[in-house]
Amino acid sequence: MTQHVHDHCLSAAAALSPELHHSIERQGVLSPWAAPSLAFPVSLCRSVAGQQLSVKAAASIWARVAALSEAPEGLLEVFCEDQADQMRSCGLSGAKVKTLIAIAEANRQGALEADALRALPPQARSDRLVEIWGVGRWTADMANIFYFGEPDIWPDGDVTARKTLEKLTSKRRKTVRTASRFAPYRSYLARYMWRHADAPPDL
Incomplete structure (x- = not known):
């Protein structure tokens, strides 16, 4: 993140509410996104596995899932109907097992090559991903933000981001409309909201 992006967010926030402006100002310039450490299909599976769980619980479950294979690159081969009980x-819930199996199958069919997906516009990439059984818009948004580094995604399906923005602005105003003021840097707004939710009360 650059100072320019931070200044843009501050300007947008100042026109909306003092609380939002104060939160973003106190957090300062955000660190850059970390480079992905997993192959995209595996990263997508990890995102699905951790849905609606605390960070600690998600990490614990994923550690057990990852142990099903000796190497990360071989993990998707384990995701099949024959291994459903072990998964x-x-x-993992039954629905998550089914989704991971569907992701592995899509990968085997060549539908999840990261370079090909990266060449697509964000909306087209999301549309491609949600064709996979069990992969919804939230998962696609997380992939766009954290794996592909898209700067202008507002994940309105994320409860924490949405509720925090409502708290700092107004519950009467649609968060999609509020977030539009931060374009083309809505992903950074989401990151600010997540950080605010995890921050001490005086932040």
Whole structure:
């Protein structure tokens, strides 16, 4: 993140509410996105596995899932119907097991090549991803923000981001409309909201 992006967010926030402006000002310039450490299909599976869980619980379950294979690159080969019971024993729900199997199948069919997906516009990439059973808009938004580094995604399906923005502005105003004021840097607004939610009360 550059000072220019931070200044843009501050300017947009100042026109909306003092609380939002104060939060962004106190957090300062955000650190850059970390480079992805996993192959995209595996990263997508990890995102699905951690949905609606605390960070600690998600990490614990994923550690058990990852142990199903000796190497990360071979993990998707484990995600198949024959291994469904073993996957569930790691703490995955039946729906998540089905989704991971669907992601592995899409990968085998060549539908999840990162370079090909990166060449697509964000909306087209999302549309491609949600064609996979169990992959919804939230998962696609997380992939766009954290894997592909898209700067202008507002994940309105993320409860924490949405509720925090409502708290700092107004519950009567649609968050999609509020977030539009931060274009073309709505992903940074989301990051500010997540950081605010995890921050001490005086932040």
